[in-house]
Amino acid sequence: MDKYTATWLSHSSISDFQHCPRAYYLNNVYKDPRTGHKVSTTSPAMALGSAVHQVLESLSTIPVTDRFKISLHDRLEEVWGKFAGKMGGFLDQATEDEYKKKATEILTHVTKNKGPLERLAVKIKMDLPNYWLSEDDGIILCGKLDWLEYNESEDSVHIIDFKTGKSTEKPGSLQLPIYHLLAHNCQTRPVARVSYWYVARDNTPVEQELPDLDHAAETLLKIGKEIKLARSLERFKCPEGDGGCRYCKPFERIIKGDAEFVGVSGYNQDMYILTSDSSPDSEIL
Numbered sequence: 001m002d003k004y005t006a007t008w009l010s011h012s013s014i015s016d017f018q019h020c021p022r023a024y025y026l027n028n029v030y031k032d033p034r035t036g037h038k039v040s041t042t043s044p045a046m047a048l049g050s051a052v053h054q055v056l057e058s059l060s061t062i063p064v065t066d067r068f069k070i071s072l073h074d075r076l077e078e079v080w081g082k083f084a085g086k087m088g089g090f091l092d093q094a095t096e097d098e099y100k101k102k103a104t105e106i107l108t109h110v111t112k113n114k115g116p117l118e119r120l121a122v123k124i125k126m127d128l129p130n131y132w133l134s135e136d137d138g139i140i141l142c143g144k145l146d147w148l149e150y151n152e153s154e155d156s157v158h159i160i161d162f163k164t165g166k167s168t169e170k171p172g173s174l175q176l177p178i179y180h181l182l183a184h185n186c187q188t189r190p191v192a193r194v195s196y197w198y199v200a201r202d203n204t205p206v207e208q209e210l211p212d213l214d215h216a217a218e219t220l221l222k223i224g225k226e227i228k229l230a231r232s233l234e235r236f237k238c239p240e241g242d243g244g245c246r247y248c249k250p251f252e253r254i255i256k257g258d259a260e261f262v263g264v265s266g267y268n269q270d271m272y273i274l275t276s277d278s279s280p281d282s283e284i285l
Contacts, residue, residue: 006138007228019247025236026251037270047088049164060121072107086262113203120150131185139224156192163198177216
């Protein structure tokens with residue numbers, strides 16, 4: 001089976017499909033015929049989340065003794081340029097300043113409560129960790145893990161997912177089961193713990209129940225087969241009908257020309273800004 005023709009699953013793409021198959025298609029399959037690029041929206045909350053994630057995740061490749069020689073605030077200055085102006089969904093300087101201040105406050109909180117960031121970490125040596133969930137079915141699971149804390153005494157790892165938003169992850173989320181499978185299959189050390197770290201409010205990560213690998217794989221394979229079938233049949237209907245829903249409407253507006261193109265992202269996506277309040281201001285979580 002060829003990886004290029006396989007169906008790739010990630011937490012975000014599965015969420016898209018479960019919310020609205022039409023949104024899944026427009027966000028994960030559709031390419032603008034003029035540019036050959038996929039399309040996506042940008043917003044201030046997404047910019048804030050992405051910037052904070054980049055700052056924190058970058059520390060894992062730095063030796064423990066050197067991680068904080070450059071302050072987190074200075075690191076934010078280094079990455080913020082990627083999200084400045086309309087590329088971050090900011091329509092005016094006052095809004096950008098407000099969100100940059102929020103990002104700074106989050107990193108101030110983390111600086112005072114470094115916790116696992118001061119300890120050894122493991123970095124998976126793949127740009128995008130992935131493995132065959134089922135080669136026979138042509139389904140690959142992929143995703144980036146925010147942080148793998150290393151426990152030297154047990155030679156094990158602790159998965160930590162950074163949360164920059166205010167909302168608590170809902171019960172039954174597939175995020176940690178996906179990350180457990182990826183860590184289990186993309187590096188050699190056993191996973192001993194999994195946690196969310198709500199970095200804007202909590203001083204330490206909040207440990208969660210360790211997901212069962214077999215159950216997680218079975219659940220994800222079932223979803224993967226549903227997505228693969230939808231792709232093969234090109235059947236991507238919005239559950240709310242032709243009028244669309246809150247998940248697919250922003251992408252429909254891009255296709256209709258009712259959105260402003262602001263640039264191409266590092267992932268080679270054409271980025272657009274929606275200038276009305278009709279779309280959700282999503283957070284990177």
